[in-house]
Every structure is written in structure tokens, then in C-alpha cells.
Amino acid sequence: MSKGIKAGDQPISIDVEKGKNYLWCSCGQSKSQPFCDMSHRGTEFKPVKFVAEENKTIYFCHCKQTNNQPFCDGSHNK
Structure with missing residues (x-):
């Protein structure tokens, strides 16, 4: 699978809640980073x-x- 466009240079820390679903943006186009806003439609x-x-x-x-989607693995440093 292709990798999305670079949306930032550092990971985004989020305090997640047990049992809650999160949809991580893989395309890099979302205005709601790091989460999906459906900007990937048609891709x-x-x-x-x-x-x-x-x-x-x-x-x-x-x-x-x-x-290691959706987690930071330090790729932004490479």
C-alpha cells in the first residue's frame, strides 16, 4: 500500500479512552489530523x-x- 502525503513532522499525542474507536487518517489530507475526515474519498x-x-x-x-500504522515509529526522523 502507498503511504500518504506528509501531514506533519512530529507524532501527535492523544489521550485515548478505553473502548473508544478512533479512525486514523492514512492519506495525510484530513483537516482533523491525526484522524480521518473522509478527505481520502476517491483515492x-x-x-x-x-x-x-x-x-x-x-x-x-x-x-x-x-x-506501524497508526502509531509513530520514528519515520519522520529518517
Whole structure:
């Protein structure tokens, strides 16, 4: 699968809530980063669903180059 356009240079930390669904933007076009706003329509991209297993801080990828979607893997440093 292709990687989306770079939306930022640093991960975005989000305090997630146990049991809540989150849709991570994989295309990089969303105005609601790091989450999907359906800007991918008409492209090959689809949002990546994440379900929080506990209340905690998650670092979502903002550069869209991660190999561990939807999480930051440091690809923005490469």
C-alpha cells in the first residue's frame, strides 16, 4: 500500500479512552489530523481503525510514513 502525503513532522499525542474507536487518517489530507475526515474519498486510501484497550496516551503518526500504522515509529526522523 502507498503511504500518504506528509501531514506533519512530529507524532501527535492523544489521550485515548478505553473502548473508544478512533479512525486514523492514512492519506495525510484530513483537516482533523491525526484522524480521518473522509478527505481520502476517491483515492486508494482508507482510514485505519484503532480501538483503545485502556485509557492512556498514544502517539499517532503525523508524517504518514510509519510502518506501524497508526502509531509513530520514528519515520519522520529518517
